[in-house]
Amino acid sequence: GAVVSQHPSWVICKSGTSVKIECRSLDFQATTMFWYRQFPKQSLMLMATSNEGSKATYEQGVEKDKFLINHASLTLSTLTVTSAHPEDSSFYICSARSRGTSGIDEQYFGPGTRLTVT
Amino acid sequence: GNSVTQMEGPVTLSEEAFLTINCTYTATGYPSLFWYVQYPGEGLQLLLKATKADDKGSNKGFEATYRKETTSFHLEKGSVQVSDSAVYFCALASYGNNRLAFGKGNQVVVIP
Numbered sequence: 001g002a003v004v005s006q007h008p009s010w011v012i013c014k015s016g017t018s019v020k021i022e023c024r025s026l027d028f029q030a031t032t033m034f035w036y037r038q039f040p041k042q043s044l045m046l047m048a049t050s051n052e053g054s055k056a057t058y059e060q061g062v063e064k065d066k067f068l069i070n071h072a073s074l075t076l077s078t079l080t081v082t083s084a085h086p087e088d089s090s091f092y093i094c095s096a097r098s099r100g101t102s103g104i105d106e107q108y109f110g111p112g113t114r115l116t117v118t
Numbered sequence: 119g120n121s122v123t124q125m126e127g128p129v130t131l132s133e134e135a136f137l138t139i140n141c142t143y144t145a146t147g148y149p150s151l152f153w154y155v156q157y158p159g160e161g162l163q164l165l166l167k168a169t170k171a172d173d174k175g176s177n178k179g180f181e182a183t184y185r186k187e188t189t190s191f192h193l194e195k196g197s198v199q200v201s202d203s204a205v206y207f208c209a210l211a212s213y214g215n216n217r218l219a220f221g222k223g224n225q226v227v228v229i230p
Contacts, residue, residue: 004161036220043122044207044220093162097216107216109154109161 002028004096006110013084013117021079021113023094029074030096034107035067038091050077084117091115120145122208124221132229133200139193139224141182141208149210151175151184151191152218156205165193165206203228 003026013019023033031052036044048064050056050071058064066088068080077096081088093112125140143149150169154162166175171186182193191208208221 009159034217038223041222043222044218046217046219049217095162107164107218109156109163111159111161 002026002096002098002106002108004030004094004108004110006092006094006113008113009111010114011116013115015085015117016083018080018082019084019115021081021092021094021115023077023079023096023110025075025096025098025108028096028098030077030098031074032097033071033077034095034097035069035077035079036093036095038093038112044093047079081115084115086117089115089117120149120210120212120219122210122219122221124208124224128225128227130227130229131198134197135228137193137195137198137202137226139206139208139226141191141193141221143189143191143208143210145189145210145212145219147213149212151182152209152211153180153182153191153193154207154209154220156207156223158204162207198226198228200228200230202226 005024007022033050035047038044047062048056048058050069052071056069071077091112095107095109097107121144123142152167153165155165156162166177168175168184174183180195182191205223207223209218
């Protein structure tokens with residue numbers, strides 16, 4: 001089946017620094033990628049939707065200047081947490097949907113990245 | 119707006135026991151309902167789905183029935199195995215909308 005990878009799987013950074021998380025579709029071209037965030041004991045929350053070659057669409061309450069999303073190729077999307085603070089510590093998950101598909105069934109998830117900001 | 123509620127806390131049970139994970143939802147219109155499973159170190163995988171009332175989704179021995187009258191989509195398996203140990207997420211998507219709303223997830227631990 002389709003595989004989505006994320007890198008790194010976990011990262012610790014100091015407050016005020018920026019962190020980049022990569023999401024790759026390994027065996028298919030992902031025209032749409034989604035970024036989610038999960039706080040401990042909370043639901044996965046959709047942060048933004050990105051389509052290859054265009055600007056990401058952010059959900060209400062998500063700061064686009066803080067969470068920079070780049071979807072420059074059909075196999076790679078990046079999420080950069082700028083000027084990270086301890087409250088940004090969370091589990092970040094991406095998912096990808098391939099060209100020509102539109103259903104939920106065709107959305108494949110990465111294993112997630114654990115971010116801890118000290 | 120759309121929301122999904124899963125029962126609180128992890129679930130620990132013995133091999134061959136019966137598993138139930140409760141899921142209720144709030145949504146406008148007629149959403150599609152999903153269960154996802156996440157094994158350690160892997161991404162969420164679609165386990166089963168139901169797209170209309172009274173539909174039953176099933177896969178790998180798991181079942182869930184779309185109950186519109188109780189706005190529920192409880193996950194069941196008659197005899198769990200150690201390999202079923204994972205985190206299970208209930209989710210919904212509104213009709214014509216591919217954006218998923220997830221529950222908090224339940225950690226299931228099956229003891230030999």
